[in-house]
Amino acid sequence: MIDLALSTVAAGKIVAAQQRGERIPEGWAFDLEGNPTTDPAAALKGVLSPSGGAKGAALALMVEVMAAGLTGANFSYEASSFFEAEGAPPAVGQVIIAIDPGAGNAADRVAELAREMTSEEGVRLPGRRGQTSRRRALEDGLSVDNELMKEIEALKRA
Structure with a gap:
């Protein structure tokens, strides 16, 4: 069984850095305007960098299509945070290959x-x-x- 995020790092590592009051390494995330950021708060409001550059982004797109596009679930940009109690449930989809x-x-x-x-x-x-x-x-x-x-x-x- 493999459970993975197709981002450079899992969002939990960014949350942990924010809780410790630390910056995150360059290349982990972008802010809401699409600018690279080392600020964990800005990263959590923006988007995580895809793992593996262009090839990783293509793989992430494929998974997003299968998990949300084909199932009617929320796309990642539509989903609420898994890390905040406020808001509706994220309502994301899953891909299970048996x-x-x-x-x-x-x-x-x-x-x-x-x-x-x-x-x-x-x-x-x-x-x-x-x-x-x-x-x-x-x-x-x-x-x-x-x-x-x-x-x-x-x-x-x-």
Whole structure:
């Protein structure tokens, strides 16, 4: 399973930078007027940069067509924010492609591809970092920053 944003970074990273009072790197986003910005607030009101330049923009367009154009859901520019409580629900669409893994020898072929890819220095598979982090957390427990714990406790009281 692959769940990804077709932007240079996920919007959550921009929200996190805004919460920390930090600027975002150049190339992550554009403001409402289409100008590059390092201001996370302006980025969240504007648009995120597509991953992979022109090819990434074409892939993002294809997904937008399938997830919104063909389903009647909101286009990304029409959707309300996932990060703000105000406003209507985003009402975005989803693209789910289901393939019968029992057909042919798909599982063996995909495992072969994964082995070949990860045999190269520096190559990692989508989701592998999350799987590794989950395994470590289950084995070693979690370490949570004191400031974050205070914020969580404040939310519990609210």
